[in-house]
Amino acid sequence: MDFAFDETTRDYHARLSDFLDRHVYPAEAAYAAHPRGDWRPPPVLAALRAEARARGLWNLFLPGEHGAGLTNLQYAPLAELTGRSPALAPAALNCAAPDTGNMELLAEFGTPAQRKEWLEPLLDGRIRSAFAMTEPDVASSDATNITTSIVRDGDEYVINGRKWFITGAMNPDCAILIVMGKTDPSAERHRQQSQILVPRDTPGVTIVRGMHTFGYDDGAHGGHAEIIFDGVRVPAENLIGAEGDGFAISQARLGPGRIHHCMRLIGMAERAIELMCRRVTSRVAFGRPLADQGVVQDWIAESRVRIEQLRLLVLKTAWLMDTVGNRGAHTEIQAIKIAAPSTVEWILDKAVQAHGAGGVSQDTPLAQLWVAARTLRLADGPDEVHRRSLARRELARWTS
Amino acid sequence: MDFAFDETTRDYHARLSDFLDRHVYPAEAAYAAHPRGDWRPPPVLAALRAEARARGLWNLFLPGEHGAGLTNLQYAPLAELTGRSPALAPAALNCAAPDTGNMELLAEFGTPAQRKEWLEPLLDGRIRSAFAMTEPDVASSDATNITTSIVRDGDEYVINGRKWFITGAMNPDCAILIVMGKTDPSAERHRQQSQILVPRDTPGVTIVRGMHTFGYDDGAHGGHAEIIFDGVRVPAENLIGAEGDGFAISQARLGPGRIHHCMRLIGMAERAIELMCRRVTSRVAFGRPLADQGVVQDWIAESRVRIEQLRLLVLKTAWLMDTVGNRGAHTEIQAIKIAAPSTVEWILDKAVQAHGAGGVSQDTPLAQLWVAARTLRLADGPDEVHRRSLARRELARWTS
Amino acid sequence: MDFAFDETTRDYHARLSDFLDRHVYPAEAAYAAHPRGDWRPPPVLAALRAEARARGLWNLFLPGEHGAGLTNLQYAPLAELTGRSPALAPAALNCAAPDTGNMELLAEFGTPAQRKEWLEPLLDGRIRSAFAMTEPDVASSDATNITTSIVRDGDEYVINGRKWFITGAMNPDCAILIVMGKTDPSAERHRQQSQILVPRDTPGVTIVRGMHTFGYDDGAHGGHAEIIFDGVRVPAENLIGAEGDGFAISQARLGPGRIHHCMRLIGMAERAIELMCRRVTSRVAFGRPLADQGVVQDWIAESRVRIEQLRLLVLKTAWLMDTVGNRGAHTEIQAIKIAAPSTVEWILDKAVQAHGAGGVSQDTPLAQLWVAARTLRLADGPDEVHRRSLARRELARWTS
Amino acid sequence: MDFAFDETTRDYHARLSDFLDRHVYPAEAAYAAHPRGDWRPPPVLAALRAEARARGLWNLFLPGEHGAGLTNLQYAPLAELTGRSPALAPAALNCAAPDTGNMELLAEFGTPAQRKEWLEPLLDGRIRSAFAMTEPDVASSDATNITTSIVRDGDEYVINGRKWFITGAMNPDCAILIVMGKTDPSAERHRQQSQILVPRDTPGVTIVRGMHTFGYDDGAHGGHAEIIFDGVRVPAENLIGAEGDGFAISQARLGPGRIHHCMRLIGMAERAIELMCRRVTSRVAFGRPLADQGVVQDWIAESRVRIEQLRLLVLKTAWLMDTVGNRGAHTEIQAIKIAAPSTVEWILDKAVQAHGAGGVSQDTPLAQLWVAARTLRLADGPDEVHRRSLARRELARWTS
Known part of the structure; x- marks a missing residue:
């Protein structure tokens, strides 16, 4: 149970502090001026991402071969640093939620094809993603309540449901949604759910509006979308894992x-x-x-x-x-x-x-x-x- | 120390409850859709004000001949009711801050001319007002810190300073500002300040921006303005009370x-x-x-x-x-x-x-x-x- | 809803304040020196009670003919005053729990004979009393849990059970216990319980020990007794109200x-x-x-x-x-x-x-x-x- | 910053847990029955101390050669265990305050003679000790307020003052007091104080009474004494360190x-x-x-x-x-x-x-x-x- 920084952490910590001082804090004012209802990332972010990447401060969150390979203990002080400027720093390092969770998920459970199509551009920072779990009509902290349906129809799955507070989903760079729904409501409680990849531009996906948090629309993060899935069809191979693994x-x-x-x-x-x-x-x-x-x-x-x-x-x-x-x-x-x-x-x-x-x-x-x-x-x-x-x-x- | 409702309060309470049920709560959704950065009152407000006035629910806050003549104890349960829908009900009844304080102030300390020019249209609901006291650069809870200057120059006073969080000042109906400043910084601590009436369209009055409270701009209330007073000149008779009374x-x-x-x-x-x-x-x-x-x-x-x-x-x-x-x-x-x-x-x-x-x-x-x-x-x-x-x-x- | 003191309250309040100043506060030091494990009232109390009675400050808690006849609103500021010295003042005025509740109970539910035998000496301050409800083995806040049995046997009731935290029960002046128990465990939930008068010196009543509250034994109040009732027999007419009224x-x-x-x-x-x-x-x-x-x-x-x-x-x-x-x-x-x-x-x-x-x-x-x-x-x-x-x-x- | 138990800690932890389970928890009831106002350790303590010592669970608190030689990090989980039964376990292990602080002090600042006379019997568990710092009349958290005087007179120091809450001082085994006082009130703020060894039986040392904490007199710990030092004389070599080191x-x-x-x-x-x-x-x-x-x-x-x-x-x-x-x-x-x-x-x-x-x-x-x-x-x-x-x-x- 040794919590001291090791050499790797110390090195990243110093470099990240320097990046924050030189590039992130000075960009905060520009970020704060982000116009209401503009769901695009603030212009300064692209430059910050380029700079972070050039400095080797990229995908630090991801253990294993796909990312920086840090342990959680090594990453903790670095994530803490990014929390000092949470609107900019995590995104600048490609370490922002919900992309991080989505990348972890694809790295662990994705098929090679899924990883190639979605994980690679995510890791490369070419696209962004969202995770569509919470529903307005049920207590979503209890996953057995989820009502969105994912129904097999031939080589496709058909998705119907309503989600909200889907963070980042209105960012124009958001290319892919991971959607949680039920493939078998009659199965055992924790085997009813499945997760499936839904490209954001799939017909039937409608962004209804951005949800606010105490007056903020968090537009610079792509907001928190309410989304209707109305007869949305995706290929069966978009399922992550097997039916019931959700x-x-x-x-x-x-x-x-x-x-x-x-x-x-x-x-x-x-x-x-x-x-x-x-x-x-x-x-x-x-x-x-x-x-x-x-x-x-x-x-x-x-x-x-x-x-x-x-x-x-x-x-x-x-x-x-x-x-x-x-x-x-x-x-x-x-x-x-x-x-x-x-x-x-x-x-x-x-x-x-x-x-x-x-x-x-x-x-x-x-x-x-x-x-x-x-x-x-x-x-x-x-x-x-x-x-x-x-x-x-x-x-x-x-x-x- | 009898807190029971008297006949007057009971009557107003019933009528006000009915007004809230029929008109105010149903209008809340329209209010909630007020566009960001729009400093005008929501369109529904004019109708609510007309309805409230027609029902005799108008200027309830003001004791004495100018208002409804209620005591504080009579008014308390009514104000409580308006607090159930605080974005609409107080304004609907012409009982919203800061107008209420400004009307009280003019009723108590205004000259007949000041009352005629500003109190009457305020009571009549034709204009709105703001109270400009808080300054960004000093702890304004201690009035002796106020730095805005009000300097006599012949028949005029010249005002220089910066204020912020001036609620309602961006409402296009806001015609008059009551400004707190110092006429004599060398006087005894509590005799340095004066208050003066400044029509919002006076040259030298510049609205810099709206301040936010958390993510809200409170545009439907006319926002919370940052205002620069740069060589603003008003007639000497705009002073409220005497120099040092502020x-x-x-x-x-x-x-x-x-x-x-x-x-x-x-x-x-x-x-x-x-x-x-x-x-x-x-x-x-x-x-x-x-x-x-x-x-x-x-x-x-x-x-x-x-x-x-x-x-x-x-x-x-x-x-x-x-x-x-x-x-x-x-x-x-x-x-x-x-x-x-x-x-x-x-x-x-x-x-x-x-x-x-x-x-x-x-x-x-x-x-x-x-x-x-x-x-x-x-x-x-x-x-x-x-x-x-x-x-x-x-x-x-x-x-x- | 008028909370102002009326004339009666004002008069009692002044007299009680004077009594506290002159007699109660000065006696606190003597009270604080009360020896551990001594369950008798501190000697000073008798003098205080005599003085209070002489001043007409006696049984103020009791509405109606038996007591001072004050309303709750009149009594409230007086009880507050006694709370300033709660170890002495309430007892000095014969207004201390649990006697107060017991006297109210007897006044309201007692038979003439019960009132004569127990209420009169209590009102007169000749005896003290205790209320035996809480049991160590069950959650007594739910009266349906009470396990003490009160069983009719001819002209008597027989009581068996264990109680604790019976405040005042070890005071040698405590002559009577009101005991809560079940006469019919098979009755409807809230008709199982009865209350019965048990003279403290009845055979089968055993004081086991005094319970502490943090480090205090509250001996000057007669402590908080643990009591065993083992085959305790009292005449049937000792029941308060009817069976099931408890x-x-x-x-x-x-x-x-x-x-x-x-x-x-x-x-x-x-x-x-x-x-x-x-x-x-x-x-x-x-x-x-x-x-x-x-x-x-x-x-x-x-x-x-x-x-x-x-x-x-x-x-x-x-x-x-x-x-x-x-x-x-x-x-x-x-x-x-x-x-x-x-x-x-x-x-x-x-x-x-x-x-x-x-x-x-x-x-x-x-x-x-x-x-x-x-x-x-x-x-x-x-x-x-x-x-x-x-x-x-x-x-x-x-x-x- | 490694907080894991090492081998030494693990071993002590297991042995101490066993000692608690077998000897300390079973003795708690006897301790709880300790009579009020009895300042002697409960009889069970001597047996516990003998057993602890026999098990090598002795003086664990003390680093260095005089004690068990544990680091603070090693000792922490052991002290935590003793906290589960704080009235018995620390004393059983000769690890109870204020002895621990006094032993540390003597080990670090005592002369060889002082260590021989007082530290050895303390480590050996033959005597107990107290630390006399807090005074009733001043805010003792600010050591500059201390009013007890320690005045040199020939080969002796003369001590005058009043202390209270001197934990353990009424334990008959308490042989020695370490007293904090002022040798030079005119010196620089933090050089006025000195500490001196005063055998408890020195003439002029009077135990006035035991202070309570929420009704407890903590008699089993030797209580919390109020002590008067009235012209108490001890040899000059009883001073710990130099004048002003206090x-x-x-x-x-x-x-x-x-x-x-x-x-x-x-x-x-x-x-x-x-x-x-x-x-x-x-x-x-x-x-x-x-x-x-x-x-x-x-x-x-x-x-x-x-x-x-x-x-x-x-x-x-x-x-x-x-x-x-x-x-x-x-x-x-x-x-x-x-x-x-x-x-x-x-x-x-x-x-x-x-x-x-x-x-x-x-x-x-x-x-x-x-x-x-x-x-x-x-x-x-x-x-x-x-x-x-x-x-x-x-x-x-x-x-x-």
């Missing part, structure tokens, strides 16, 4: 996805602490810098104390995933999924407050970071579902 | 403004509780309605328990303002300013969570209500300033 | 009992705020009084804001009980039972912290007050039970 | 002392989680085990998530102390001092609540564990002092 594939996808979110959340919190400290030392009220106020000091101390604990748990989780696998790290993945969003939301709230009116505005990244943290208390299943599940495991320890 | 006028304005916010916050919380209860009884997860989950029940119970307490303190404050005046109610006004936003923010957070992804989206009013509550932890001075002040009063009780 | 009687008893606790809790919080304010203005650390520290100011402000809200809800509940009855006030009684202990516990925690090591010691009343508040999160059913019940009522409002 | 010695003592408390707190929390889980799976209310209730599950999940984070921070701190020294670990020591007591207090509160009335009583260790955690929010300086200090360090990072 739930298992989905579970495999979630572990890394969750820890990546948590790693980035820590970076978001560090950015917030830095901004808060800089603000309170420079802002004067009632004759003294805000930093002299006991309540403000309390926020700062508590933020530091919380984030130090949280980071260590994320690192331990990464180490467990590397050593005993995602399954063996199940409880810890759940624990950080529970702890990270609410902890970081709390810190961001204090940083917002320390900034006064500016804190809720477009003049700092804090309000949007807060929304990202808040939304993660819901994404991939609300906290309450994870708490209940973790509690049952704990209870089982003492009653078996 | 701080005192501002204090007089704040009491009613704060309690109105708190009354509406309670209505927002009641709306949230209703939406939460309806949602959890209809939504099923893991085979049971969400309402069966202990954690969800805990949210609902705690919400009810908190809001009942809060409402009573707001009513007591209203009663004190009516009986011993705003000055005598100072501590209670501060107490509700501290308690209401954070309490209601907490309730809204739970209502959002109970709605899942839909809760952060444009499909319920909850996310925007949350932002309104959160922002009120900062507006009119951050909570921390009010807590400190209230603590000092409490400490003084035991040491004098 | 649950209903118990419910009738709980409403006033709960609100009395809540009234006193507010007095405890006021005492804590006073002690905290006095402490922080006199104690210096790092060169300044503690009162100058922002965090301490935050505690004080938050304490004041919370207690003002809580008091109003308690008053409203009292007013409802007076006007629509305990049944009509059910939700509000539940709300204050939920809100008061945790709110006051929070305030006491801060007062303890402000006192440093002295705060946890016997040198201030704060630690013991804290335990009283903490224990009330459990007594009469844990918070969680009341929250769930209140939530169900709220949910029913929106689904019927 | 503050520095005290700082050196605090680091290990604090982390030991934190390690044990984690064990206390683990015990609480185990008891809570066992309770809620066996206790039935309203027809279901408590474990089925969502709110209870929430407590369990949150407890697990918090304690996992906290443990990792304690381990990191231990590792830092081992690798960069106590000074280099200053911020982390402060962070765990802030985080551990309040986190564990929260968990204990939930475990108490899950046990109902039994949870606050002497029938489980929970209430007393809660008091231990609560008191540690004050001991060695209140949380607020440490938060402020940590905040200043954080602020300095961003402004230098």
Whole structure:
């Protein structure tokens, strides 16, 4: 359980910090000016991606031969760094959700043909992707509720259903959707679901609208689409794995996805602490810098104390995933999924407050970071579902 | 200390409830579709205002001969009702901030000429107004920090400065700005400030941009403007009161403004509780309605328990303002300013969570209500300033 | 809904304040020296009771002809005052639990003979009493779980069972126990229970030990006894009401009992705020009084804001009980039972912290007050039970 | 930063677990029956100490030649285990505060003669000791406030002052007090203090009384004494280090002392989680085990998530102390001092609540564990002092 940076991590960390300082932070203002309802990536992103790639900061998230080959423990501090500028840095490095999960999924479960057609251009940064799981009408944290149907018809599958909050799906570069649906509603609970590749331009795929998160449309990320699948037909070979594998594939996808979110959340919190400290030392009220106020000091101390604990748990989780696998790290993945969003939301709230009116505005990244943290208390299943599940495991320890 | 509704309140309450049911709630969807960056009121508002006026639901906030003549205690349950649909109902009744505070101010401190020129059309709903106090560069919760200058030059005053978060200022109907600045920076701390009427179309007044609150631009309310005053000249008779009266006028304005916010916050919380209860009884997860989950029940119970307490303190404050005046109610006004936003923010957070992804989206009013509550932890001075002040009063009780 | 003090309340309030100042507070030190394991009332109590009675401050809790005849709303501010010194003042006024509930019960449900034998000496202060409901082996917040049996045998009832946390039962003055048990376990859920009068010296009644609350044995109150009832025989006429009435009687008893606790809790919080304010203005650390520290100011402000809200809800509940009855006030009684202990516990925690090591010691009343508040999160059913019940009522409002 | 158990730790951990299971837990009931006001160790302790020593579980806390020679990282999981039964296990292993800090101090700063006279019998378990720093009249978290005087008079020092909360001082085995006082009040702030060895039976040392913590007198630990030093004379060679070294010695003592408390707190929390889980799976209310209730599950999940984070921070701190020294670990020591007591207090509160009335009583260790955690929010300086200090360090990072 050694969490120290090794040589590889140290090297990437230094190079990534330099990239952030020179290229990413300076681009944030341009990003913040992204026009409403424009679903294209901000122009600056293409240049950032080229630069990152030239610097060898590309696909760092992906273990194995297809990516940078880092362990989770090596990647964690790098993902944390990208969390300091989460609107730009992950995408600049081709390490942004949901592409990362989709690439992992294709690398692990895709056929050679699927990998060639979709994984290669994704890894190469030529296209983007989306993952269509959440449905408006059912509690999607329980996959058995999914109502979208995927029905075999000769050499094709026919897909019908409605999805929403499909992040990135309105980005014009988004070429491929991975759709979760049911191939056999009569099968055993966790064998009903399948996943299938649906090119975004397939007839019958209709983008209805972009969903908002607390006023943001996240257009620069391709938004969060509501999509209707109406008699959408794709070749049978677009199925990922076999019929009924959908739930298992989905579970495999979630572990890394969750820890990546948590790693980035820590970076978001560090950015917030830095901004808060800089603000309170420079802002004067009632004759003294805000930093002299006991309540403000309390926020700062508590933020530091919380984030130090949280980071260590994320690192331990990464180490467990590397050593005993995602399954063996199940409880810890759940624990950080529970702890990270609410902890970081709390810190961001204090940083917002320390900034006064500016804190809720477009003049700092804090309000949007807060929304990202808040939304993660819901994404991939609300906290309450994870708490209940973790509690049952704990209870089982003492009653078996 | 009798908080029961009297006959007048009961009558207004019934009529206002009916107006909300028939006209306001049905108009919410049209309002929610208000286009980004459009600073005009949504078209539906004009019809709502006409209807409200026809029903005698107009200027309810204003005591005395100019308005409906209600006491604060009578107005409180009505303002609470408008808080259930805060984006539309207050404006429909000509009871929206900042117009309300500006009308009170003109009614109390305006000259006959000022009242004729600005108060009458405001009361009549022909124009709207804004209040320009907050500045980006200083902690404006401490009025002595204000840097905008108001300098006498012959028969005119010349105004220079920069303001931001000037709510409503981009509404094309906004005809008049009340600007807070300093006429004499060398005077005693609370005699340096003055307030002056500046028609929005005066040369030198430049709207720079709209400030956001989280991802909202609040365009339907005329946004929150950043404004530069560059050598703006207005006649000397535009000054409100005498030179140096600005701080005192501002204090007089704040009491009613704060309690109105708190009354509406309670209505927002009641709306949230209703939406939460309806949602959890209809939504099923893991085979049971969400309402069966202990954690969800805990949210609902705690919400009810908190809001009942809060409402009573707001009513007591209203009663004190009516009986011993705003000055005598100072501590209670501060107490509700501290308690209401954070309490209601907490309730809204739970209502959002109970709605899942839909809760952060444009499909319920909850996310925007949350932002309104959160922002009120900062507006009119951050909570921390009010807590400190209230603590000092409490400490003084035991040491004098 | 008029919460102002009337003439009667004002008069009692002044007289009770004077009694506290002159007699109760000065006696606290003697009380604090009460020896461990001594279950007799502290000697000072007899003098206090005589003095209180002489001043007409006696049985204030009891409405109707038997007591002072006050309404709940009139009694609330008086009970609050006694909460400032809860170990002495309520007992001094013959207004201490569980005697109060027992006297109410006998006044309402007792036969003339029962009232003559037990109510009269209780009202007269010649004896004390206890209420034996809670059992160690079952969740007693659900009365259907009670296992103690009360079996008719000729002209007698025979009682077998084990009770604990029977407050006051070891006080040598405690002459009578009201015991809750089951007369018919096969009856409908809420008709199985009965209540019966058991003189404490009846053969078969064995006091096993005193239960502690944190480190306190509350000996000065007669402790919290564990009691075995082994073949205890009492005359059949000792039954209160009819067989099967036990649950209903118990419910009738709980409403006033709960609100009395809540009234006193507010007095405890006021005492804590006073002690905290006095402490922080006199104690210096790092060169300044503690009162100058922002965090301490935050505690004080938050304490004041919370207690003002809580008091109003308690008053409203009292007013409802007076006007629509305990049944009509059910939700509000539940709300204050939920809100008061945790709110006051929070305030006491801060007062303890402000006192440093002295705060946890016997040198201030704060630690013991804290335990009283903490224990009330459990007594009469844990918070969680009341929250769930209140939530169900709220949910029913929106689904019927 | 490798936190895994090494071979040594694994071996000790297994042996210590076995010792706890076989000897310590079974002795808890006897300990709980310790009579009030009896300051002698419970009889069972001598047997436990003999057994522990025979098993080689002795002085594990002490690095270097005098003790077991473990690193902090090796000791941490062992101290955690002792925290599961904190009233018996640490003392059984001769690893209880304040002896541990006193032994470290003598090992590091004592002269050979001092070590021979006091350290040897302490290590050998023949005597016990106390550390007399806290004073009732001043904020002792700021050592510059200390008022006890230590004045040179010929070959002796004369000590005058009043101390309180001197843990263990009433244990008849307590032979030696280390007293903190001022030798030169006119010196530079941190050179005024000295520490001196005072045999407890020295004339002029008067034990006034035992201080309580929430009703407990902690008699089995020798209580928390209030002590008057009135013209107490000891030989000059009893001074530890040189005049003016007192503050520095005290700082050196605090680091290990604090982390030991934190390690044990984690064990206390683990015990609480185990008891809570066992309770809620066996206790039935309203027809279901408590474990089925969502709110209870929430407590369990949150407890697990918090304690996992906290443990990792304690381990990191231990590792830092081992690798960069106590000074280099200053911020982390402060962070765990802030985080551990309040986190564990929260968990204990939930475990108490899950046990109902039994949870606050002497029938489980929970209430007393809660008091231990609560008191540690004050001991060695209140949380607020440490938060402020940590905040200043954080602020300095961003402004230098």
